Structure formats: C-alpha cells, structure tokens
Amino acid sequence: MPGRRPLRRSAAGAIVAILAAIVLAADQFVKYLTTENLPLQEPVPVLGEFLQLYYVRNPGAAFSLGSDVTWIFTIALAVVAGVIVWKAFGLHSRLWAVVLGCLLGGVLGNLTDRLFRDPGFPMGHVVDMISMPWMMPAIFNVADIFIVTGMISVALLVVLGLRFDGTRERDHVLVETDEEAEAAALAEEAVADPHPDVARPDGASPDAPAPASDGR
Numbered sequence: 001m002p003g004r005r006p007l008r009r010s011a012a013g014a015i016v017a018i019l020a021a022i023v024l025a026a027d028q029f030v031k032y033l034t035t036e037n038l039p040l041q042e043p044v045p046v047l048g049e050f051l052q053l054y055y056v057r058n059p060g061a062a063f064s065l066g067s068d069v070t071w072i073f074t075i076a077l078a079v080v081a082g083v084i085v086w087k088a089f090g091l092h093s094r095l096w097a098v099v100l101g102c103l104l105g106g107v108l109g110n111l112t113d114r115l116f117r118d119p120g121f122p123m124g125h126v127v128d129m130i131s132m133p134w135m136m137p138a139i140f141n142v143a144d145i146f147i148v149t150g151m152i153s154v155a156l157l158v159v160l161g162l163r164f165d166g167t168r169e170r171d172h173v174l175v176e177t178d179e180e181a182e183a184a185a186l187a188e189e190a191v192a193d194p195h196p197d198v199a200r201p202d203g204a205s206p207d208a209p210a211p212a213s214d215g216r
Contacts, residue, residue: 006166012091016084016101023105027142028112031127038129051132054139057117057125070114074122077111093166095157103150109143 007015038044038055045052060067084104091097110126117124128139161169 006092007094007097009089009091012093012097013088015094015097016088016091016104019098019101020105020108023102023143023146024108024112027106027109027146030129030142031109031113034127034129043131049134051130053129054131056128056139058128058139059123059125070123070125074111074114074124077107077114081107081111087164091164093162093164095162096164096166099150099153099157102146103154106143106146106150109141110147 034053034055038053040055040057043052043054059070061073081104084100084107088097088100088104091100113126114124115121117127119125126141126143128141128144130141130145131139163169
C-alpha cells in the first residue's frame with residue numbers, strides 16, 4: 001500500500017495556524033471563566049482529591065519558580081513561538097503540523113498572559129486553575145497541558161525518525177546504502193576491466209589482432 005503523499009507547505013502551515021488558534025482560544029476562554037467565577041486561592045473540588053479547581057496567578061514558571069524574573073519567561077515563550085512559526089514554513093508532515101500547531105497554541109496561551117495581564121507588559125501573571133493534588137503539587141492550565149504533551153510528542157517524533165519533510169530517517173539510510181552499493185559495483189567493474197572497449201580509428205576493437213603487413 002503506497003504511503004500518503006507529503007503535504008504542501010501551504011496546507012501544513014494552515015494546519016499549524018488553525019490548531020494554534022483553537023488551542024489559544026480554548027485556553028483564554030477557560031482563563032476568562034476562571035477569573036470571572038472562581039475565588040482566588042480557594043480549592044473548588046470537582047472530583048474530590050483527584051481533580052480540583054484552584055485559581056492562582058503565577059508570576060513564575062512551574063511551582064512559581066523564577067517569580068522575580070518574569071520577563072525572562074516572556075522572552076523564552078516569544079523565542080519558542082518564533083522558532084515554531086519559522087519551522088512551520090518548511091513542513092510537509094501531517095504529524096509534525098499537528099504537534100507543532102498544538103504546541104504553538106499552548107505557548108501563545110501563556111505568552112498572551114505575560115503580555116496583557118496584570119501587573120502589565122511584559123510581567124503579566126499566568127492564570128492557573130487545574131489542580132491534581134494526588135499526582136503533583138503544581139497548579140496548571142490548558143496551555144500547560146498542550147505545551148507538555150507537545151514537547152513529549154516532539155521527542156517521540158524525533159526518536160521515531162520522522163522528518164519535517166514527511167520522510168523517515170530509515171528511508172534516507174536505505175537510499176544512501178543503495179547508492180554506496182552501486183558505486184562499489186561500478187568500482188569493481190572498473191578494476192576487473194581496466195581497458196574498456198574503445199573504438200580504434202579504423203573501427204576495429206582494441207582486442208582484435210592487428211592486420212598483417214604486406215612487407216612494404
């Protein structure tokens with residue numbers, strides 16, 4: 001069964017843009033509902049201790065690390081978003097387009113908070129609201145989910161050898177192996193027959209006996 005044809009760049013870019021917009025919209029909508037309806041820093045049980053809503057404003061990274069250098073996270077998110085957009089222009093792989101689109105949406109979700117939420121540009125605090133105390137003490141949001149799953153997916157695609165152009169590493173290895181084998185075969189033929197047949201001026205083969213002299 002033949003493999004699926006690689007995507008055109010425009011199609012791959014469209015997938016990245018659409019998914020990023022959907023993830024960004026979902027993240028910001030959930031954050032809007034959080035800020036409008038949840039009390040600040042008070043747990044709201046959803047599934048007991050398994051899942052809680054806990055509205056906090058995070059100036060740092062996970063576990064509120066780096067709270068005094070919020071601007072560094074703003075720059076880091078902007079750089080990551082720029083790299084993803086740059087890579088999207090050379091994509092031909094559906095899987096890479098989906099993964100990078102979701103990852104870009106998550107990055108833009110938190111970057112939006114850093115740029116536009118209080119206390120102001122570029123020191124905005126990220127809105128977090130999802131808590132799972134049984135698993136980890138960190139509180140996270142929708143954007144964080146897509147960032148983490150996106151990074152894991154990127155690592156898996158790299159391990160599996162899937163390239164941005166839709167081909168796999170093993171395909172390139174096979175091509176290189178075939179080319180090396182062909183080159184080796186040509187070299188062996190050249191060694192076995194160092195004097196290939198070349199037409200003589202009189203049209204005779206170089207292996208043909210020379211014509212007898214008439215004694216003149």
